[in-house]
Amino acid sequence: MVLASTDPPEVQLAMNRTWHLPFRWVSDPDGSQLAKPLDVWNPERGGIFKPVVLAVAPDGREVFRELSRDFTDRPDDEPILAALESLGLDPVSVPPWSPDVEPQPSERAFTPPAFIPYFRAIKFNTGALAERMVDERDREQLLTEKGMAESFLAAFDEWRAEHAPDRR
Structure with a gap:
């Protein structure tokens, strides 16, 4: 990838x-x-x-x-x-990325602390807006967006569990 x-x-x-x-x-x-x-x-x-x-x-x-x-x-x-x-390929292990540059975060970068409130807002807002829609196509698009936010939040829960700081 x-x-x-x-x-x-x-x-x-x-x-x-x-x-x-x-x-x-x-x-x-x-x-x-x-x-x-x-x-x-x-x-x-x-x-x-x-x-x-x-x-x-x-x-x-x-x-x-x-x-x-x-x-x-x-x-x-x-x-x-x-x-x-469907390609039937064996998994490939990719060595860590090590370019000859120093990391420089972007002001636009999405950080982990911002992730949950952002996607919770999308989830709740799209759910509420979907209830108001009279056009079924628009309602379906909002529900699809809500599902995407729910999927991202679930994936983030897994990510946090894998990358939680060691509290020993």
């Missing part, structure tokens, strides 16, 4: 260390290396990646692509995992 963003490597390393991510990062500040060739560049939003999950087989075939509408719209894990499992 590779995460790509327009952030410089220093910011990516800080994010990696904050969240203990077992992934590689690729910095593509102008979108020329990945975003534009993959048709996921968003010049209207200041030149950033469109939110996308893309799985590519070793032979270069795309086996999964979901382009989201915005940063809150994320696919469920199951279709992604099914696409990856």
Whole structure:
């Protein structure tokens, strides 16, 4: 798995260390290396990646692509995992990321203490708004968003349990 963003490597390393991510990062500040060739560049939003999950087989075939509408719209894990499992590949252990840069957190970075209140607000607000909707399509979108927030909160509970400070 590779995460790509327009952030410089220093910011990516800080994010990696904050969240203990077992992934590689690729910095593509102008979108020329990945975003534009993959048709996921968003010049209207200041030149950033469109939110996308893309799985590519070793032979270069795309086996999964979901382009989201915005940063809150994320696919469920199951279709992604099914696409990856269909390749029949053995798991690969990735050594820790150690670029020749010092971590430099971004002011925009999402920190663990901000995670719970942010997604709790999404969960409760979308649930309340869904009750007001008369259009079933709009209601369904809000309930989908609520489900995403619930999924993120559950995943964060697991993450916290794995990364809890040792209190011995």
